[in-house]
Amino acid sequence: IKNKGWWKNMVFYQIYPRSFMDANNDGLGDLEGITSKLEHFVDAGIGGIWLSPIYASPMVDAGYDISDFKEIYDKFGTMEDFVELTRRAKELGLKVLLDLVPNHTSDKHVWFQKSLTNDKQYRDYYIWRDGKKVDGEIEKPPNNWLSVFGGPGWTYHNDSEQWYFHQFAPEQPDLNYTNPNVVKEMRDVVEFWLDKGVDGFRVDAVPHIFESNHFEDEPLSNIPGVTENEYDYLEHIYTKDDIRTYHLIQSFRNFLDEYANSTDTDEKIMMTEAYTSLNNTISFYDYGSHVPFNFKFIRDVDRNSGPDRFKLTIDTWLNSLSEDNIANWVMGNHDNSRTATRYPGRADQMTMLAMILPGVAVTYNGEEIGMLDNFNISFAQSDDPQGCNLGEDHYLEKSRDPARTPFQWDDTVNGGFNTGNETWLPVHENYVSLNLANQKTSTVSHYKIYQALTSLKKNSPVLEQGSTKTIVLNNNKVLAVIRDHREEQVMLLINFDDSVEQIVDLSEQIANNNTLLSVAVASSDSAVEAGITLDPTAVGLPAK
Ligand code: TEU
Known part of the structure; x- marks a missing residue:
């Protein structure tokens, strides 16, 4: 494979398209906005960008509910805009990765629409089951499986008198990966975007792809204080981490390698998103994932952890790797509180750790300037189903919106995200001082440190090897x-x-x-x- 390993010492950057740059001032970020800011990545020492979903979507889960895998969401722009984005990125030497969301589609996807009509071919693209009759009368879901966002994992469909399964929102029906046609469809999606010149994928929600074929009830977790609608109420032994997941990932990897070989283009890579045990995470290396996301700085340590905890966390990870595995360090993403909020006063230390430790570093947009969560979001302004499901009194407890507000470019209106139109989530009011332009002119700033570290990482054989x-x-x-x-x-x-x-x-x-x-x-x-x-x-x- 050509140029194998180009990614091994690279800083990757997650762009959250809704919140990055709004070129047409409609309140939502867009592809043209991203293209207009590509120089920023060069300036920041970033090697590759990963775009959260940009596909056609009813936007129930901020684009992770896809109604057409091969179309661009119209408010983000057009396919021409995407082609232009990648063309310009390549010109600047940047790699471009897309988000692959294999677990589910939107309920508005034509496959699901056909599935609803009992179409012979498409019914089996999803997971349909008969309910349980109680006293011969009331229909109950087939079993007790829960949705990650809370509430039952099953939704009833009146016309066909069956239930369909969804790991996430009811508007995100799970695809049935025991159906080989589904696997083939997803491979077509991968090929479609590879043909457009993308360099790889971040694969979404990987441990959720397969469920047990026997549909057993999950055991209770018995975690105190967790109510029966919450995902953590159950132990997910039948709906998570199925061994077949690994074989699917390996087949994607094989496909990427074959593609790079047959087109004589640079190696194509895969980053896998799996919130799971250390062992399970490491296993993804054995099944072809180049970058099985390491969420240890998000899940295993926090502001109260001392050097000994950090040492243990870092050593445990590194010691689990075999010689040809490349380490990676994820500091934040759109599902978690921002680094500077999780580590008050230590944002720079976390940047330094990510860059000095070996391997791949992954930055979420805004972390290079130490952006903070914006909790000043009313229930009416809220967008995230994971928060909204909890209702007006509790939505902020689980909402991911605070970490998703617009990027703060400068001190002009709306932080320079657009030219003044209302934004989809409110810009953090600290933008007047906390913004990129400001940090670029200071001698010392989060951004200056970020830059110094990415540059050191890139130019130092010690850090590389x-x-x-x-x-x-x-x-x-x-x-x-x-x-x-x-x-x-x-x-x-x-x-x-x-x-x-x-x-x-x-x-x-x-x-x-x-x-x-x-x-x-x-x-x-x-x-x-x-x-x-x-x-x-x-x-x-x-x-x-
Ligand atoms: O997240 C997968 C996942 O498991 C999340 O439920 C995560 O644990 C949770 O959001 C933490 O608060 C991916 C995407 O990153 C997320 O944005 C999507 O909502 C989800 O898949 C469904 O596509």
């Missing part, structure tokens, strides 16, 4: 990450203490005869002058 060691120093106040390669070292020091400075003695850590290339030090967002000392020369001690 070096070994990795983590050390807890100063009585569990400081975490050191040391990358070592031949005669060179890069060391990252993070002071976890919010108020007390740490003097770090590094004499033991610096290998004899080695040149210490750089030391990145940061104790809080305000102490970043020291963190920026990423000069390609040895930097003195002690740490600030």
Whole structure:
């Protein structure tokens, strides 16, 4: 395969198209907006972009409910706009990945519409079951399976007197992957976009693709305080992590490889989204995923975790990899609270970790400037079904909207996202000071640090090929990450203490005869002058 491994030391960036840049001022981001901002990625040191779904959709789940896999959502633009976006991206040397959503379609997809009419071919594209008759009278769902967004995983269809299954919203019916035609359809979708020149895919909701063919009731999780409508009320042993998922992923991988070979184009890659156990995540490497998303910085550590917890989290991940697996570090995405909100005052440290650790780093749009969640969203303004399902009093507890508000480009109206029309979610009011333009002119800013780190990552053989060691120093106040390669070292020091400075003695850590290339030090967002000392020369001690 041509240019195999181009992605192995790359920074990837997730674009949330609705919120990135609104070129036509209709309140919703669009492809033309993205194209107009492609230079930003070059400036930020990003190698590849992944676009959250841009396909035709009724937008019940922000585009993860697709009504036509081969059309562009009209408010995002046209196929010509997409072709232009990729053309310009290639010109700038950027790789382009799309979101592949194989688990389900929109209920408005023609396949489901035909399925509803009992069409011979399409009925079996989805998962239809008879309900349970109670006292011979009231129809109940076939079993107790729940939807990730809360409530039953089954919806009744009056005309055909059967229930269909949906892991997510009722408007997102699950495809039936035991039907080979469905697999073939999805392969056609992949091929369609590869023919348009995309470099790979982020594959959505992978552990949810298969369900047990026996439709057993799931056991109760017995987690205290969880109510019976909540997804966590059950243990999902029959609807998640099915072994057949891995074989499907392997078949996608084979297809990508065959495609790259037969067209003599660069390697095509796959990133897989799976919130699952460490073992299951690592298994995706064995079944062909190039980048099985590592969500450990989202799920396993938080603002209260000390250096020892971080060390454990990093080491456990790295030690699970076999030699040819490439590590990856995801800091945030559109489903989770933003990094700067989850790690108050430590956004820069998290950026440094992602960039100094080996392998692929994944940035969610806005994280390069330390954007914060916007909780100032009324129920009426809310969009996310996961939040709205909880009703007016509780929607913010699970809503993903706060992490999805428009990108803050500058201090003009709406943060420069558009030219003043109302935006689909409100722009965070802090945009007046927290914006890209501002951070570009400051000598020290989240963005400047981000840039320095991506540049170091790209240009340093140590970071690309070096070994990795983590050390807890100063009585569990400081975490050191040391990358070592031949005669060179890069060391990252993070002071976890919010108020007390740490003097770090590094004499033991610096290998004899080695040149210490750089030391990145940061104790809080305000102490970043020291963190920026990423000069390609040895930097003195002690740490600030
Ligand atoms: O998310 C898959 C998934 O499992 C989510 O339910 C996730 O755990 C949850 O949102 C955390 O709050 C993917 C997409 O990333 C998400 O945006 C979609 O809603 C979902 O699939 C359905 O397509």
